[in-house]
Amino acid sequence: MVHRPRKQFGQHWLRSEKALDNIIAAAELSEGDRVLEIGPGQGVLTRKLLPKVQSAVAVEIDRDLCKVLAQKIGYFDKFLLLQGDILTLDLPAHLASFPNFQNLNKVVANIPYNITGPILEKLLGRIATPASAPYDLIVLLVQKEVAERLYAKPGSRAFGALSVRVQYLAECELICSVPARDFYPPPKVDSAVVRLRPRQFEPQANDAKKLESLVRLGFAEKRKMLRNNLKAISDRFLPAIPSASLNENEYGLTDLLEKLNINPQARAEELSLAQWVALSNCLQDGEGIKS
């Protein structure tokens, strides 16, 4: 039976051998790896990775694809296909009786673009609640514009709240671009392969929840200066710097930014990760930041 790609599941089959090989090379696969694949589709990527790893679990939402996929793929001793939604599936519960498929250490996937944000959150966690057992390495094929935000450097246009949130939890790098024509059917946008290496950013934020709120607030309106976006921070969250050094302006924020060597005229995208952490660490402990 021919399976027509379904739009509602973001089905775009990757047809480029070169892109597939780049994804596999980027994953640095070895015999001991236990891989999670999200959305195997017709299994092009699955077939390439299986010979190189100890085992692989694939989660596919499309029931019709699942009916034939496991049979088509083979590798019954080391391939487990789960039908379900990666965002809601309780993976540990499903794997509880499959010891060979537990402790997955890598993720390799060409994901549905409409749920990229939630997938990243599922794999990495959030700043305030990072994944308790993070993967060693994650290779994803994503929409190019999202990829640019993931590996963006401070000061560049693409650097935004997503960049800070993800880069705090993982090192991000571009592997290669993949043009829309490399898929069937071609999506409306180009794509890119990114590699994420989950890490503990140093220096750590004293209060990760506060950093998360600060970043959300700081990028609320990208065209505004950071200090204007941060006006919602009331006096009680400003640091205990001697009041003599405070001016009457901007709730003392200008002074704080200067103290941290941040240009008070800066926009949010100009701050480095370390400066976000420093700013967050300067805010007094309390009930958090109102947003």
Ligand SMILES: C[S@@+](CC[C@H](N)C(=O)[O-])C[C@H]1O[C@@H](n2cnc3c(N)ncnc32)[C@H](O)[C@@H]1O
């Ligand atoms: C862009 S296609 C990639 C297919 C295949 N890996 C390839 O490279 O050709 C995305 C795949 O994810 C599946 N999918 C979509 N939403 C999903 C979800 N919430 N959970 C698991 N799989 C999902 C789709 O059915 C589809 O097979």
